[in-house]
Amino acid sequence: MTAAPILEVEGLAVAYGAAFAVRDLSFSVPEGGIVALVGSNGAGKTTTVQAIAGAMRPRAGRVRLAGAEVAGADCAEMVRRGVTLVPEGRLVFPQMTVDENLRMGGLNARAAPNVTRNLARVFELFPRLAERRNQLGGSMSGGEQQMLAIARGLMAEPRLMILDEPSLGLMPKLVGELFGLIQRLNGEGITILLVEQNVRQTLQIADRAYVLEKGRVVLSGAGSDLLDDPFVRKAFLGH
Amino acid sequence: MLQTIVNGLLYGGTLSVAAVGFSLIFGVMNVINLAHGVFVVGGAYAALALWTGLRLDPILALVPIMAGGFVVGAAYQRFVIGPAVRRGSPVAALLVTFGLSLVVVNGLTIVYSSAVRNVSPAYAFFSVRIGDVTIDAVRAIAFVTALVLIAALALFLRTTVWGRMIRATAQSELAARLCGVDARRVYALTFGVGSAFAAGSGVLIGMIMPFTPAEEVQWTVYAFVVVVLGGVGSPAGAMLGGLLLGLAATLTQTYVGPVYTNVVMFMILLAMLLVRPNGILGSAFRASR
Ligand SMILES: Nc1ncnc2c1ncn2[C@@H]1O[C@H](COP(=O)(O)OP(=O)(O)O)[C@@H](O)[C@H]1O
Numbered sequence A: 001m002t003a004a005p006i007l008e009v010e011g012l013a014v015a016y017g018a019a020f021a022v023r024d025l026s027f028s029v030p031e032g033g034i035v036a037l038v039g040s041n042g043a044g045k046t047t048t049v050q051a052i053a054g055a056m057r058p059r060a061g062r063v064r065l066a067g068a069e070v071a072g073a074d075c076a077e078m079v080r081r082g083v084t085l086v087p088e089g090r091l092v093f094p095q096m097t098v099d100e101n102l103r104m105g106g107l108n109a110r111a112a113p114n115v116t117r118n119l120a121r122v123f124e125l126f127p128r129l130a131e132r133r134n135q136l137g138g139s140m141s142g143g144e145q146q147m148l149a150i151a152r153g154l155m156a157e158p159r160l161m162i163l164d165e166p167s168l169g170l171m172p173k174l175v176g177e178l179f180g181l182i183q184r185l186n187g188e189g190i191t192i193l194l195v196e197q198n199v200r201q202t203l204q205i206a207d208r209a210y211v212l213e214k215g216r217v218v219l220s221g222a223g224s225d226l227l228d229d230p231f232v233r234k235a236f237l238g239h
Numbered sequence B: 001m002l003q004t005i006v007n008g009l010l011y012g013g014t015l016s017v018a019a020v021g022f023s024l025i026f027g028v029m030n031v032i033n034l035a036h037g038v039f040v041v042g043g044a045y046a047a048l049a050l051w052t053g054l055r056l057d058p059i060l061a062l063v064p065i066m067a068g069g070f071v072v073g074a075a076y077q078r079f080v081i082g083p084a085v086r087r088g089s090p091v092a093a094l095l096v097t098f099g100l101s102l103v104v105v106n107g108l109t110i111v112y113s114s115a116v117r118n119v120s121p122a123y124a125f126f127s128v129r130i131g132d133v134t135i136d137a138v139r140a141i142a143f144v145t146a147l148v149l150i151a152a153l154a155l156f157l158r159t160t161v162w163g164r165m166i167r168a169t170a171q172s173e174l175a176a177r178l179c180g181v182d183a184r185r186v187y188a189l190t191f192g193v194g195s196a197f198a199a200g201s202g203v204l205i206g207m208i209m210p211f212t213p214a215e216e217v218q219w220t221v222y223a224f225v226v227v228v229l230g231g232v233g234s235p236a237g238a239m240l241g242g243l244l245l246g247l248a249a250t251l252t253q254t255y256v257g258p259v260y261t262n263v264v265m266f267m268i269l270l271a272m273l274l275v276r277p278n279g280i281l282g283s284a285f286r287a288s289r
């Protein structure tokens, strides 16, 4: 863990109206690494990553991307700066074809000139999507939609890709493939921030993980260390 | 009978143009634009002003009037609807659209009085006979223009980047924003396009029938009924709904009596709401856009 952080979050607070879902949250993501946020339902993981991606405005705290202060920047700016969130629930555009979905992903000024090249790249990575290029996003299976959501995210040419519960609702066999894919993307130089409920597999591939509870970090450490942590074992691994 | 059907379909084409903008605004933003009819009537009066003032043919006048409708609609969204939605609830936006329409109608009445007006270009009195059916040149021209306008909108939504952004925002605002779409600009654009089509339909309506400022309410309701009938937030759905409504209105006028037209409209609206309660505001509409 000697790489400089690409993302540093310090004292982050995010609220829905008067209800704070995240408060005084701090963590960092080293360039080129895989960092995981785990925690039970309602812990504030989705809120956190949406605030980082610019979809929600933080009430307090700092977010630094490659050294630049970006707290409060909107989604368009974060995408331009290289942060892409693949949202919880996939959110593919149901009435758009696979091709149109992917082109939406490549809209930002940095990636737009390379759409053709990026399309070829994601079709190579996901041959299934190439076969279904003209099919509507909403007509595909859950697993295919998840692949489409990730592919759409890749079209934006992210430096930091945030994945919010990508394994949710996938068959066990597909979950294995998904984790392989995440490692492969990381191997190609994309830094990964992974939100997951699938704690065992996540900790196995994460360089570092943070455990969230009620909007705060309650525990953090190397992924392999947390696998042996008594609290983690009891709370998430069922023994 | 055949004559009535032809008239109904020709009229329906114009209704489709009035409704397609309403349907677009509702489909993308979930805002029921109660000021929609004001843009329709405004378009009709603008065509009248350009015709009496400059002798500008209404079909040519479509260009500046739709451009004007776009600018006013986009500004209206940006500075009135948007803040209302953000601050309060959709109900707040609904009330604001209602209030503004009252102001504009009163303004038009002061300038033009509440007298019935119409726009009559030179070709207003030509017609052709095919068998037993007479087709007025002006109706045929209005109908063809309506088809061209709706096809152009469909093409815009399907093939351009901005069209794709509008559709994406309608299907999932969050996902569109995460792709880098500026949702606020998309909303202003959508309202602009919707209003441009309302104003454009006003021009066509002004060509084929007389109008008054107070008819604004009727056009909003018709647009709503067309959307209910078409059941979809797409140009094709508005086209279908418009043709059906045009038929229903003209048949009622001819065989039941002109005073019953609005009664029949409301009965259609009620029946649709009973048969497919979530057909307009609910899932059927959302799923199809
Ligand atoms: N749209 C919302 N409005 C109000 N409260 C919300 C909303 N979304 C989430 N919350 C609340 O914020 C807290 C954190 O939620 P979330 O970030 O979704 O957690 P996680 O992703 O870890 O399951 C929860 O208490 C949840 O009820």
Ligand SMILES: [Mg+2]
Pocket (backbone or CB within 6 Å): A045, A046, A047, A088, A165
């Ligand atoms: Mg979540």
